[in-house]
Amino acid sequence: MDPLDSEILGVLREDARISYRDLGVRVGLSANAAADRVRKMVRDGVIRGFTTLIDPTADSRAGLLVFIDITLRPDTTNEEFERVALRLPGITEVVHVTGAHDYLVRARAADPTALNALLGTLKREAGVAQSHTRIALRAAIDGPTR
Numbered sequence: 001m002d003p004l005d006s007e008i009l010g011v012l013r014e015d016a017r018i019s020y021r022d023l024g025v026r027v028g029l030s031a032n033a034a035a036d037r038v039r040k041m042v043r044d045g046v047i048r049g050f051t052t053l054i055d056p057t058a059d060s061r062a063g064l065l066v067f068i069d070i071t072l073r074p075d076t077t078n079e080e081f082e083r084v085a086l087r088l089p090g091i092t093e094v095v096h097v098t099g100a101h102d103y104l105v106r107a108r109a110a111d112p113t114a115l116n117a118l119l120g121t122l123k124r125e126a127g128v129a130q131s132h133t134r135i136a137l138r139a140a141i142d143g144p145t146r
Contacts, residue, residue, distance in 0.1 A: 001046060004029075008037055009047070016050045063110040065136040068119070070103040076127025078102070084126040090118055101132070 007027050011018060018026075024034035041047045072081055078096060085094050085105060093106040105122075109115035115133070122128040 001041075005037060005041060005046070008034065009041070012038070012047070063108055064112070064115060065139065066107050066109060066115060067134045067136065068105040068107060068122075069101040069132040069134075070105055070122070070128050071100075071130040072102045073127045073129040076129075081126050081128070085122065088118065088121060088126075090114070101130075 004027060008023065011023055011026050019031070020035040020038070021031040023029075023038070024031045027034065029037070038047065070081075072078075081103065082094055082096075085091055085103075088107075090109055091105055091107045095104045095106075096102065097104050107115075107118060109118055119131055119133065122131065
């Protein structure tokens with residue numbers, strides 16, 4: 001990656017739907033050159049995907065947004081946990097962290113009963129020894145984070 005790629009990533013963080021023509025104008029390239037650089041970053045794994053940020057209050061069916069601090073059992077590897085956890089419905093992010101816990105998991109659950117079922121599955125199938133769950137009351141999202 002070079003400084004121009006970093007500049008392209010900055011523009012894409014603000015608006016991943018920008019046209020290659022407009023992206024090129026913003027960074028001083030032709031549309032084709034901008035497209036080629038984006039495709040190369042996707043191919044090289046620098047850009048892992050594109051996503052849509054949705055206001056959590058916009059969808060009343062979204063249920064609970066929860067953050068779960070996870071401590072693994074000593075016999076569970078990080079790879080095993082990640083493989084199982086990322087396949088569970090409702091889990092949207094699994095982050096290996098420093099501190100008192102091994103992972104921070106972001107998930108959605110329809111209601112407290114569904115959350116309880118998710119926690120049980122994590123303990124039974126993903127090697128979780130302990131969990132500490134926080135329910136989000138409100139999310140203030142101004143746009144993508146940098």
